[in-house]
Amino acid sequence: MPELPEVEALATFLGDHLVGREIARVHPVAINVLKTYDPPITAVQGRNVTAVGRRGKFLVITVGGGPGLGGGPDPGELHLVIHLARAGWLRWQQQLSAAPPHPGKGPLALRVQLAEPGTEGFDLTEAGTKKGLAVSLVADPAEVPGVARLGLDPLDPAFTLAGLRALLADERRQIKGVLRDQGVLAGIGNAYSDEILHAARLSPFKLAAKLTDDESGTLYQAIGSTLRDAVERSHGLAAGQLKAEKKTGLRVHGRAGQPCPVCGDTIHEVSFADSALQYCPTCQTGGKPLADRRLSRLLK
Structure with a gap:
């Protein structure tokens, strides 16, 4: 998409x-x-x-x-x-x-x-x-x-760290779902939410309201840098080249079974009814794999 x-x-x-x-x-x-x-x-x-x-x-x-x-x-x-x-x-x-x-x-x-x-x-x-x-x-x-119904645009100067923290404060959902909610942040989908969470070293299953100040600060920086880098890579490309550029620029999304470009661990996947997410256990979940079912928590 x-x-x-x-x-x-x-x-x-x-x-x-x-x-x-x-x-x-x-x-x-x-x-x-x-x-x-x-x-x-x-x-x-x-x-x-x-x-x-x-x-x-x-x-x-x-x-x-x-x-x-x-x-x-x-x-x-x-x-x-x-x-x-x-x-x-x-x-x-x-x-x-x-x-x-x-x-x-x-x-x-x-x-x-x-x-x-x-x-x-x-x-x-x-x-x-x-x-x-x-x-x-x-x-x-x-x-x-x-x-x-669109929420804040992550590339809008009005999108600030304080604003992000206010959005997350009462969110009882997993951070992956919050990032994909167009009524919260406009424009982030399945692929770039995976990329943002990998850059922020956050589990996709972590509850948004449970993020510490340090974690929300890192997430804010990851949102801006991930999206701006992707926009910069796409700058000047013809419409027909954009799909290929997106795919080559992704580090974890769509790369299950491949080595993480940061730590070398194998990228894992969690599948849902109509989509899937990818993440690195070492970078994001303390080395523990996430169970491959919709509402699972970290495996014990």
Whole structure:
């Protein structure tokens, strides 16, 4: 699943390629990806892209509707809000066919084609049978429920150590789950929560409210450094290169059975119904393996 660093890089890439360009056509191939219908998705056609940004794991493409009164905000501005979910992705196309795509069994879900010059644009695709890719067209991104409930952005200057400690103070959940909760911190998913906890040398099963001041301070530093390093590695990459960059940059996530790059111990895995986490016993759990079931504690 694309997380904060990849969506940040996508927003930067698209900003360089879309801002100032006119959207000629939008082709919804898989109608189920559209989560709003008023205004219709075709309302972006003939409008210029004015900005591309990120809200948590959501990509926001803003199109203008006309000059604002007195130089103020554009009264007709619309926002195309995209959530790539588990298996969605954005593919930049240098040359799109003039013929509209036909619905079928392939991964193509929605196509956005730019006006002349050229035939550039992008495709939204989704693999697999479990569909979660979501596209909304709204006057305000906060109209999208997932955006409205987002917590603090870890890269926002407003995210401070004191703020993190306040968030954790009453949390009776395991720290792994807290980091992944988009209503607490926006943009961290399964992969980067594993990476953050490894960098902080914390067990994923440790209760958030039980963190000491030293542990919460280390966690705060690990959140910032892990995400900023990932964003920096992705800077300047084309959309098609981001998945590979994410995979090569991960130290523990997805690397069960391999040696920890810090201590050399074997990386372990805990599997759940629809996901898995990876960790290093030596670095994170005092050398003790975690039982491979959802609510287990450290094995005695």
